[in-house]
Amino acid sequence: MLAAVALGAAIAGCGSGDDNSQGPASPSDAAADSAPDAVAVDAVAVDAGDGGGPDGNPATDAGDGGPGADATLPSADGGDAGASPDATLPDGATNAGDGGMSPDATLPDAEADAGDGGGFGQGDVSVDAPVGPTLDSPSEAMTDAASDASVATLLVPGSGLITGGMLTSGDVLYYDGNTKSYYAAPQDGGAPTLVYTAPLSLNSGYDGVLGNVAYVWAWNASTYQGTLTTWTPGQDAGVTLTGDGLAYLYQTFWASDDSAHIAYLVATNPSSNLGALYAANADGSNPTVLLPSIDINAATAAAECFPRAVFRGHYLVVSYCLVGGGSATTMVESFDVSNGWAPGTTITNFTEPFLVDYLDRAPFTFAFAVDPDGGAIAAATPSSADGGIQVFPIAGDGGSVAVDPSVPLTGNLSFTGSVTNPWSIYYNDSAGALHKANAANPAPQVLVDAGVTYFNALSGDGQWMLVSSSGSNLGWFADLSLVSLQNPGSPALVASQTLFDSLPVASGVYLYGGPRGFTADSTYALVMTDLTQTSDFYLPWVGYLRAMPVTSPSTATVLSKGYVTYYKALTGSKVLVTDNLQGDVQAATGAVDLRVVDPSTGSAVTIASGVAGDNAVSADMKTIAFSANLAGGPGIYVSPLP
Numbered sequence: 001m002l003a004a005v006a007l008g009a010a011i012a013g014c015g016s017g018d019d020n021s022q023g024p025a026s027p028s029d030a031a032a033d034s035a036p037d038a039v040a041v042d043a044v045a046v047d048a049g050d051g052g053g054p055d056g057n058p059a060t061d062a063g064d065g066g067p068g069a070d071a072t073l074p075s076a077d078g079g080d081a082g083a084s085p086d087a088t089l090p091d092g093a094t095n096a097g098d099g100g101m102s103p104d105a106t107l108p109d110a111e112a113d114a115g116d117g118g119g120f121g122q123g124d125v126s127v128d129a130p131v132g133p134t135l136d137s138p139s140e141a142m143t144d145a146a147s148d149a150s151v152a153t154l155l156v157p158g159s160g161l162i163t164g165g166m167l168t169s170g171d172v173l174y175y176d177g178n179t180k181s182y183y184a185a186p187q188d189g190g191a192p193t194l195v196y197t198a199p200l201s202l203n204s205g206y207d208g209v210l211g212n213v214a215y216v217w218a219w220n221a222s223t224y225q226g227t228l229t230t231w232t233p234g235q236d237a238g239v240t241l242t243g244d245g246l247a248y249l250y251q252t253f254w255a256s257d258d259s260a261h262i263a264y265l266v267a268t269n270p271s272s273n274l275g276a277l278y279a280a281n282a283d284g285s286n287p288t289v290l291l292p293s294i295d296i297n298a299a300t301a302a303a304e305c306f307p308r309a310v311f312r313g314h315y316l317v318v319s320y321c322l323v324g325g326g327s328a329t330t331m332v333e334s335f336d337v338s339n340g341w342a343p344g345t346t347i348t349n350f351t352e353p354f355l356v357d358y359l360d361r362a363p364f365t366f367a368f369a370v371d372p373d374g375g376a377i378a379a380a381t382p383s384s385a386d387g388g389i390q391v392f393p394i395a396g397d398g399g400s401v402a403v404d405p406s407v408p409l410t411g412n413l414s415f416t417g418s419v420t421n422p423w424s425i426y427y428n429d430s431a432g433a434l435h436k437a438n439a440a441n442p443a444p445q446v447l448v449d450a451g452v453t454y455f456n457a458l459s460g461d462g463q464w465m466l467v468s469s470s471g472s473n474l475g476w477f478a479d480l481s482l483v484s485l486q487n488p489g490s491p492a493l494v495a496s497q498t499l500f501d502s503l504p505v506a507s508g509v510y511l512y513g514g515p516r517g518f519t520a521d522s523t524y525a526l527v528m529t530d531l532t533q534t535s536d537f538y539l540p541w542v543g544y545l546r547a548m549p550v551t552s553p554s555t556a557t558v559l560s561k562g563y564v565t566y567y568k569a570l571t572g573s574k575v576l577v578t579d580n581l582q583g584d585v586q587a588a589t590g591a592v593d594l595r596v597v598d599p600s601t602g603s604a605v606t607i608a609s610g611v612a613g614d615n616a617v618s619a620d621m622k623t624i625a626f627s628a629n630l631a632g633g634p635g636i637y638v639s640p641l642p
Contacts, residue, residue: 152608152639154632155625156185156192161636163625164216165209166616168259169233172625173207173214173616174636180204182216182238184231187623187638195238196229206247209616210255213262213282214238219247225267228253232282239284242266246275250298251361255282256311261337263309263316265296273297274323277307279316279341288341291333295321304330304352308366313374314338315394319350319367332368332379334394345396351380351387351409356454362515364458369417369425370394376439378417378425380409389415389425391439403427403437404444414455418485420462426485428452432469434483448483451491456480457507457517457525464550466507466517466525472497475541476504480527482550494548494556495527504531508567509541519573520621524549524599526575527556528564534588539565542588545577547599559597561604565613570621570641573600578613594626596642605642617641 155172164173164182171184173195180200185192198204198218203226207216212232219226228245229238244267246252252265263279275296280287295305305321316335330352334344352367363369369378380389387408390400407429409415415427423439426447434448448467454477456466465485468477478498481491495505506528508516517526524547531543542563548556559567563581565588570576575597583590594607594615608628615626625638 152630152637155636155638157633157635159634161627163614163616163627163636164207166618166625167209167214168212168619170618171233172636173209175205175207182207184214195231202226212259213255215253217247223270223272225272228264230284241284248298250306250359254309254311290335290341291320293323295323303358310363310370312370315344315374317370317377344394345377345392347379347381347392349381349383351382352411353409354412354414364416371417371423372421389427403442416455418462419458447488448491459518459522460520461522463522472504474504476506476531480505482525492554494525495529500529505529506531520569521572523573534586536588539588542581557599559599565592568617574598607639
């Protein structure tokens with residue numbers, strides 16, 4: 001179930017109450033539709049607002065949410081790029097709305113809520129926080145070493161260039177706003193490859209990278225349908241997969257871990273309510289229709305139907321709805337990549353768990369979980385196991401295993417699977433207890449007796465989880481605590497709004513969701529505190545980044561200098577941050593610094609200062625590309641990461 005957040009008052013730019021995928025067509029429509037339709041679900045309001053497309057201007061679209069016309073976004077699929085703080089909306093106008101990437105999170109086609117920004121219902125607000133960690137002050141943030149800007153190398157000269165991602169090969173994907181063209185530039189000094197040039201009649205500037213596959217868009221501003229083009233190293237130019245793709249901030253394009261195969265959605269009617277799921281080789285060859293007629297309505301009220309997908313092992317697993325809108329039958333199905341995309345298991349009428357941000361691309365938030373080896377799927381259906389979570393063989397060649405029939409999954413509860421073997425299932429109950437059960441031979445145990453209402457982040461080593469006991473009425477959460485996934489115990493408070501001027505906290509607030517909340521070595525929990533809402537649609541929240549060791553002593557350290565717009569875990573305990581936001585914080589359109597901080601050593605190195613903030617990090621975490629105007633002039637620069 002969606003965890004949208006409406007506090008009752010209509011805020012400019014809220015999600016529309018229309019159940020359509022485009023949103024209002026005019027400013028007058030937007031004004032009439034500005035208030036979200038909310039219904040209480042155990043003190044959590046559910047936004048029935050619209051879904052919208054990549055237009056995303058609250059002034060004209062009241063809550064739709066994809067990329068604006070020629071407005072480049074972070075290419076967040078591969079974790080490669082941070083939000084560009086100076087991104088504009090259609091017609092070049094900055095967002096005047098509140099832009100809440102709140103727990104009601106965003107509107108479709110979008111990962112960002114053009115809407116209310118609101119938090120949880122009032123009954124959810126109060127929290128008696130235990131004694132918190134030892135805190136330092138934002139003024140005690142790590143002192144920078146000398147700037148490393150001098151080692152940055154100009155890769156591509158020119159103004160109006162924005163990084164879109166870095167492929168596994170090291171090629172840097174970028175967009176040239178002057179010519180509406182996408183390029184891939186090798187780092188060895190060779191000439192960039194023209195991937196695709198968008199026609200003047202279409203919007204452009206939306207791109208991304210998944211492994212060794214680049215994808216770029218050109219789309220119709222009215223329908224959000226458009227041309228999806230991909231490129232892989234060795235190709236002379238990009239390959240257009242379809243002219244009816246969905247240029248949404250909802251994920252509509254996927255690539256396998258080995259970058260050998262892809263999957264993508266195609267609209268099959270002008271209103272973008274019906275579509276098909278295709279699969280192909282990464283070079284675009286051998287396209288295959290996997291699901292010919294599915295619900296792709298991007299409206300908020302039908303968000304559980306919008307397809308989510310995971311490649312794992314030699315399978316693709318997809319959740320979707322048969323045609324029919326929000327009342328359609330929900331399905332989870334697997335497809336065997338190694339056997340001509342042959343169907344595997346099918347789970348009918350799955351239960352949608354609680355979802356803080358329904359545009360979150362982190363698999364641990366999905367309505368299904370896939371084991372690390374790609375051999376099993378966990379999901380729940382009310383038709384069996386008393387509605388509890390079950391484990392199904394991914395190939396569909398055996399019966400299911402009930403995890404814990406005593407705890408039926410509902411729209412107010414959460415579950416996920418461990419990221420390591422042996423595979424375990426984690427789930428909470430209505431009393432806020434956190435349970436763990438081995439997927440193959442369930443023997444449920446209680447890890448935490450109470451206080452686990454929302455799941456926030458999983459550590460990469462599978463040892464820890466960040467959770468919350470309640471939401472904030474301002475958006476996001478009132479508290480964040482650390483719990484062990486191995487040993488029973490009590491939550492250890494990491495951050496609480498009561499410690500930070502009653503401002504919300506979260507594990508991460510930048511667009512698209514994805515990995516967050518821990519350093520790569522899982523030795524530190526990472527949290528955003530002092531969250532402040534902005535009026536920028538693409539950067540709706542800023543705050544301070546803090547780190548706390550997962551083991552004693554529990555001292556929270558401020559990593560950021562000023563407000564953070566984005567962070568990414570690198571190697572070890574190092575973290576890339578775009579911070580020190582300049583200018584009008586409320587507008588969030590100022591320049592930022594690119595810095596690498598390490599809570600284990602207390603070191604901080606500035607890569608570049610006063611830059612736009614768009615960036616792309618290499619797969620080995622050793623190189624960063626970013627747009628800037630440094631000593632070599634404007635262009636795309638690359639620099640080694642410390």
